[in-house]
Amino acid sequence: MTGQAQNPHHVVIVGAGFGGLETTYRLAGAPVRITLIDRRNHHLFQPLLYQVATASLATSEIAWPIRSLVRNRPEVTTLFASVKGIDAAGRRVLLEDDTDVAYDTLVLATGARHAYFGHDEWEPFAPGLKTLEDATTLRRRILVAFERAERERDPARRAAWMTFVIIGAGPTGVELAGTIAELARSTLPPDFRSIDTHEARVVLIEAGPRVLGGFPEDLSAYTLTSLERIGVEVVLGQAVTECTADSVVYGGKRLDTRTLIWAAGVRASRAAEWLGAPADRAGRLQVAPDLTVPGHPEIFAIGDTVTIAAWNGQPVPGIAPAAKQQGRYVAEAIKARLAGRTLRPFRYHHAGSLAQIGKRLAVIDFGWIKLRGALAWWIWGLAHIYFLIGLRNRLSVALSWLWIHARDQRAARLITQGSSKVMD
Amino acid sequence: MTGQAQNPHHVVIVGAGFGGLETTYRLAGAPVRITLIDRRNHHLFQPLLYQVATASLATSEIAWPIRSLVRNRPEVTTLFASVKGIDAAGRRVLLEDDTDVAYDTLVLATGARHAYFGHDEWEPFAPGLKTLEDATTLRRRILVAFERAERERDPARRAAWMTFVIIGAGPTGVELAGTIAELARSTLPPDFRSIDTHEARVVLIEAGPRVLGGFPEDLSAYTLTSLERIGVEVVLGQAVTECTADSVVYGGKRLDTRTLIWAAGVRASRAAEWLGAPADRAGRLQVAPDLTVPGHPEIFAIGDTVTIAAWNGQPVPGIAPAAKQQGRYVAEAIKARLAGRTLRPFRYHHAGSLAQIGKRLAVIDFGWIKLRGALAWWIWGLAHIYFLIGLRNRLSVALSWLWIHARDQRAARLITQGSSKVMD
Numbered sequence: 148m149t150g151q152a153q154n155p156h157h158v159v160i161v162g163a164g165f166g167g168l169e170t171t172y173r174l175a176g177a178p179v180r181i182t183l184i185d186r187r188n189h190h191l192f193q194p195l196l197y198q199v200a201t202a203s204l205a206t207s208e209i210a211w212p213i214r215s216l217v218r219n220r221p222e223v224t225t226l227f228a229s230v231k232g233i234d235a236a237g238r239r240v241l242l243e244d245d246t247d248v249a250y251d252t253l254v255l256a257t258g259a260r261h262a263y264f265g266h267d268e269w270e271p272f273a274p275g276l277k278t279l280e281d282a283t284t285l286r287r288r289i290l291v292a293f294e295r296a297e298r299e300r301d302p303a304r305r306a307a308w309m310t311f312v313i314i315g316a317g318p319t320g321v322e323l324a325g326t327i328a329e330l331a332r333s334t335l336p337p338d339f340r341s342i343d344t345h346e347a348r349v350v351l352i353e354a355g356p357r358v359l360g361g362f363p364e365d366l367s368a369y370t371l372t373s374l375e376r377i378g379v380e381v382v383l384g385q386a387v388t389e390c391t392a393d394s395v396v397y398g399g400k401r402l403d404t405r406t407l408i409w410a411a412g413v414r415a416s417r418a419a420e421w422l423g424a425p426a427d428r429a430g431r432l433q434v435a436p437d438l439t440v441p442g443h444p445e446i447f448a449i450g451d452t453v454t455i456a457a458w459n460g461q462p463v464p465g466i467a468p469a470a471k472q473q474g475r476y477v478a479e480a481i482k483a484r485l486a487g488r489t490l491r492p493f494r495y496h497h498a499g500s501l502a503q504i505g506k507r508l509a510v511i512d513f514g515w516i517k518l519r520g521a522l523a524w525w526i527w528g529l530a531h532i533y534f535l536i537g538l539r540n541r542l543s544v545a546l547s548w549l550w551i552h553a554r555d556q557r558a559a560r561l562i563t564q565g566s567s568k569v570m571d
Numbered sequence: 572m573t574g575q576a577q578n579p580h581h582v583v584i585v586g587a588g589f590g591g592l593e594t595t596y597r598l599a600g601a602p603v604r605i606t607l608i609d610r611r612n613h614h615l616f617q618p619l620l621y622q623v624a625t626a627s628l629a630t631s632e633i634a635w636p637i638r639s640l641v642r643n644r645p646e647v648t649t650l651f652a653s654v655k656g657i658d659a660a661g662r663r664v665l666l667e668d669d670t671d672v673a674y675d676t677l678v679l680a681t682g683a684r685h686a687y688f689g690h691d692e693w694e695p696f697a698p699g700l701k702t703l704e705d706a707t708t709l710r711r712r713i714l715v716a717f718e719r720a721e722r723e724r725d726p727a728r729r730a731a732w733m734t735f736v737i738i739g740a741g742p743t744g745v746e747l748a749g750t751i752a753e754l755a756r757s758t759l760p761p762d763f764r765s766i767d768t769h770e771a772r773v774v775l776i777e778a779g780p781r782v783l784g785g786f787p788e789d790l791s792a793y794t795l796t797s798l799e800r801i802g803v804e805v806v807l808g809q810a811v812t813e814c815t816a817d818s819v820v821y822g823g824k825r826l827d828t829r830t831l832i833w834a835a836g837v838r839a840s841r842a843a844e845w846l847g848a849p850a851d852r853a854g855r856l857q858v859a860p861d862l863t864v865p866g867h868p869e870i871f872a873i874g875d876t877v878t879i880a881a882w883n884g885q886p887v888p889g890i891a892p893a894a895k896q897q898g899r900y901v902a903e904a905i906k907a908r909l910a911g912r913t914l915r916p917f918r919y920h921h922a923g924s925l926a927q928i929g930k931r932l933a934v935i936d937f938g939w940i941k942l943r944g945a946l947a948w949w950i951w952g953l954a955h956i957y958f959l960i961g962l963r964n965r966l967s968v969a970l971s972w973l974w975i976h977a978r979d980q981r982a983a984r985l986i987t988q989g990s991s992k993v994m995d
Contacts, residue, residue: 189986
């Protein structure tokens with residue numbers, strides 16, 4: 148495994164999320180050529196996707212064309228293509244269009260989708276939030292619900308349009324619930340004539356005993372109080388047992404609602420299937436301490452598609468910083484191998500957990516210090532702006548947030564794509 | 572026709588484009604209540620729609636939720652609904668959901684769609700540009716074409732993906748052709764590895780004898796030279812006789828292309844049909860000099876859905892300032908009637924014609940002075956930023972343009988919605 152100038156070592160990276168992109172960045176200057184494959188043409192800043200779904204940010208503020216991110220790296224080729232499998236023996240990635248790409252080293256960074264725990268039939272009624280299309284679909288559903296309520300004369304049907312149910316109270320569920328509550332209470336009231344949008348119900352249902360289960364208990368308690376203060380009804384310890392087009396059942400009770408949002412769980416991409424490798428219940432590949440696939444030292448797998456039990460006995464969380472650390476590790480490992488060295492196993496360093504609850508409300512757990520309230524919210528905002536790519540997007544997001552918080556106006560309140568279908 | 576405090580005169584405005592919105596704005600303070608009906612939830616700044624189609628601007632930079640534009644006008648009710656007809660005798664607007672809205676005065680400002688002159692079968696192959704969805708569809712087609720060219724090994728098929736044909740050389744056609752040429756020559760070259768995007772062909776086909784037929788001849792000639800200089804092939808005096816999924820026929824020649832864009836003509840909305848009123852060949856209602864529908868003094872019609880022969884013997888052009896002038900006139904006419912006065916007939920004042928050709932290239936005809944080149948481009952840019960609604964969008968668009976012109980980066984290069992279908 149050595150690089151040659153004429154035919155350098157070929158690294159194929161599948162997935163241009165946080166992990167795959169970090170691997171690409173950190174391989175700069177290494178004696179390799181890189182092919183970066185993604186079925187989307189853009190890298191997505193998923194931590195702010197809920198803000199697109201709630202009309203706070205525009206799609207282009209949190210997404211970047213992958214090609215433009217590696218435009219100054221002539222050794223990197225970007226392929227806009229879908230992977231359908233891997234021929235591990237022949238060292239080839241198989242694409243949907245029946246072509247293939249040979250590799251010397253393969254990095255699988257293919258992420259996760261939302262999962263319905265054996266109830267895939269719920270997906271059309273309770274869409275999740277993983278892609279830009281998911282976000283604009285949710286945005287359309289939320290905005291159309293208020294429009295329908297405005298025109299509905301039957302009180303029961305109107306109440307169903309004004310009821311928003313979020314399933315799952317992890318960071319995404321909390322952030323969605325808090326933002327929809329603010330949309331209803333701060334942004335929309337002056338815009339409607341027949342309905343009082345203050346009356347909208349935002350219900351957050353969690354099967355576990357508390358919100359933000361991965362956070363310390365006192366921050367969970369603070370989050371619960373804050374959510375209730377801004378008007379979110381929180382239901383704890385109740386599992387959802389049915390989702391339909393106009394209701395949800397939990398704890399034996401049926402609630403009429405026209406807007407259900409799924410934030411309750413994810414399932415890894417099909418990487419384990421492609422390799423016929425062992426996976427956990429959520430479909431996540433089990434990797435060795437050096438992030439390689441057992442039996443395949445030339446295949447690394449990172450990010451949400453793998454499970455690593457390596458952090459305080461807990462699994463490494465499925466968050467952007469974890470994927471980036473793994474991407475950096477893999478780049479170093481590839482460089483070390485090409486130089487004939489070996490690297491000590493991957494170690495995850497948890498920098499902290501953050502979640503926004505609402506305007507000037509957030510919680511942060513740095514481990515050595517816990518923050519909540521306005522200070523946490525400012526740190527949350529600055530951290531997210533810092534991690535956006537490029538000065539332009541930082542300025543643009545800062546401008547959008549400034550407007551939301553100074554004037555309660557959300558610029559991206561656009562109902563697009565298939566509005567007439569939803570209207571019917 | 573007098574207003575009463577308890578049950579004021581009810582003005583129903585159909586369409587929240589430039590004309591309908593201006594009528595609404597100018598009726599502020601009048602003793603009326605207003606219902607503003609639109610099948611979209613947003614007002615669209617159509618003059619910059621081609622910039623969304625060419626990935627220069629984001630959708631939310633040129634669209635505003637209608638409700639938020641009239642939030643401070645409690646007498647204005649916004650209805651997000653589709654109109655299916657008008658019962659002129661009963662003074663009712665009939666909606667798709669089988670409800671109706673009674674009016675005292677009706678203002679039809681329903682605009683136009685692109686028209687295929689009896690060849691509606693061309694629409695799937697040569698989409699036009701009137702809505703946000705049209706713009707994101709075109710954006711996806713243009714960006715996917717470069718992606719497909721990058722992966723195509725057959726030279727003829729690759730050339731077809733790299734050939735972009737715009738039909739119609741009015742302002743929209745010229746602006747699209749110029750911007751696609753710049754995308755290929757300035758923005759994209761560093762991003763691709765297999766293709767040289769400089770080799771992309773941008774062909775602008777016009778049936779008439781010159782580009783920008785509505786402009787003075789010397790500005791047309793300047794535009795033609797400028798387009799050719801930035802790499803657009805202009806074909807004049809040739810009508811398109813066939814559009815298919817992979818080619819276009821004009822002047823007896825077939826050109827292989829995978830991206831056809833229709834900018835050749837518009838057809839008025841169905842307002843004339845709704846009223847059973849006389850219309851011209853493009854479906855435009857003929858209105859009286861006071862913009863009322865003959866036989867129906869209580870119905871006004873304005874903007875692209877009407878034809879008024881009143882300006883230098885030429886028809887009033889289908890541009891935003893014309894629609895706004897008519898909207899203002901109708902608001903004044905309604906106020907005058909309620910006060911028992913009458914207004915002199917509508918007179919159109921042509922402030923000027925503008926078109927952008929490319930970076931630092933534009934033409935302006937103010938009548939008393941004609942401008943071209945960099946100065947015209949600056950005036951074009953400042954005028955468009957001035958006419959955007961709200962400080963936030965002005966800042967945001969200015970920031971986007973600054974980035975494009977300083978760094979040749981276009982933030983909105985996102986392929987969304989149905990990308991996999993297009994990829995197949």
